[in-house]
Amino acid sequence: MNFEDINAVKKLLSESRNIVIVPHKNPDGDAIGSTLGLWFYLKSKGHNASVIVPNDFPKFLKWMPGNDHILIFEKHNTQSKDRLKQADLIFTLDFNHLGRAGQMEELLATSEVPFIMIDHHQKPDDYAEIIYSDVEMSSTCEMVYNFIEYLGGKEEITPEIADCLYTGIMTDTGSFKYSSTTSRTHRIVADLIDRGANNPKIHNLVFDTNTPSRLHILGCALKNMVILEEYATAYITLSQEELDLYDHKKGDTEGVVNYGLTLDGIRFAVIFIENKEEGIIKISFRSEGNFSVNEFARKYFNGGGHMNAAGGKSEVSMQETVDRFLKHLDEHKEALSKL
Known part of the structure; x- marks a missing residue:
């Protein structure tokens, strides 16, 4: 953030405000960690702050300090709308296009209060009065730490804030x-540990609390994996029928796409997950090296994200989606063979 933006934020926060903090739809560890970390800090400064998430988040994040104060827009619709109407300042964290807010998009787009964006994804929109955007950052949680430091609040980071920010940094960096x-x-991270982040406990609660259904889904995904050595690529498909068979819960497929990159010689990994309720195939892309999955997702699958981690979607069948992917994959064969 530049000096002018920091002063503008200080001015906005110089008196008690009704603040709403919003992460993206299908929030992950970085989204929940950054919003809760900022929530604790703003509450400590006397603001009436609320976290509203567009939809529910995975069980392995529901131990986090403050998570019981989160409003889920899909479940707490009336209360969430009331908070948004009362807000005189809105933070959007870990996304930079209002379309990523799911059902909250229209309410946010028509709000007339100032927005502050804190995000590390590429090509941000310009809806916010103050934009703190840095694609070089590991995570939005790292940016929230910086944000608090810019406001002179580093010494006020509590163990609760430290736990939240550590969780987001850990998950968004693939455990660093x-x-x-x-x-x-x-x-x-070292400073967060010094300020009370319980790193062994956090790792355990995030990674070592699997359910049988999650492991069964992982087994199914790995069985479905297709390896295309000539493209340095591996992809996984999970149908709605397979998810239902193993009693899929939100968060059960989190991180599964990364298994493709653990294979020797594989530099591009993709997972296709059917969601019949939404009528889409949800797609996650991961890469190593200089192959931009952000550009691949934006160009072909109405998505985007980071250089090496992005998401997208398809509104045709699984087979049509995979066929389309393979067609575009072949167009990038030369680039992939050089990774």
Whole structure:
């Protein structure tokens, strides 16, 4: 953030406000961690803050400090709308296009209050009065840490805030293994631990609380994996029938796409997940090296994200979606063979 933006934020927060904090639809660890971390900080400064998420989030994140205060728009519709009407400031975290807010998009788009965006994805829209956008950052949680520091509040980071921000950084960096993890990231994580983040407990609660259904879905996904060595690519399909067979719950497919990249020689991994309720095939893309899945997702599957991690969707059948993917994959064969 530049000096002018920091001063503008300080001015906006100089008196008590009704603030709503919103993450993207299908919130992950970074979305929930960043919103709750900021919520705790704003509450401590005397603001009437609320976190409203578009829809529910995975069970493995529901241990997080403050999660019982989150309003889920799909479930708490009237209360959520009331909070939005009362708001005089809105933060949007971990997304940069209002379309990523799901059913909340129209309410946000028609709101006349100032917005502050904190996000690390590419090509942000310009709906916010203050935009803190940095695609080089490991996570929105790292940015919220910086945001608090810019406001002079680093010494006010509590163990609760530290737990939330640590969780988001850990999950969005793949436990600190992705290239977005910098020495600054590690220094921030060290400071969060010093301020009370219980890192062994967090790792356990996020990664070691699997259900039988989640492991069965993982087994099904790995069985369905197709390896295309000539394209350095692996892809997985999961049909609605397969998800139903193993009693799929929200979050059960989180991270499954990354298994493709654990294969020697594979640099591009994709998972196609059928969602009959929404009438779409949800797609997650991951890559290593300089192959931009962000551009691939934007160009072919109405999506986007980061250089090495992106999402998209398709509104045709699973087979048609895969066929389309394979066609476009062949167009990038030369680039993939050089990874």
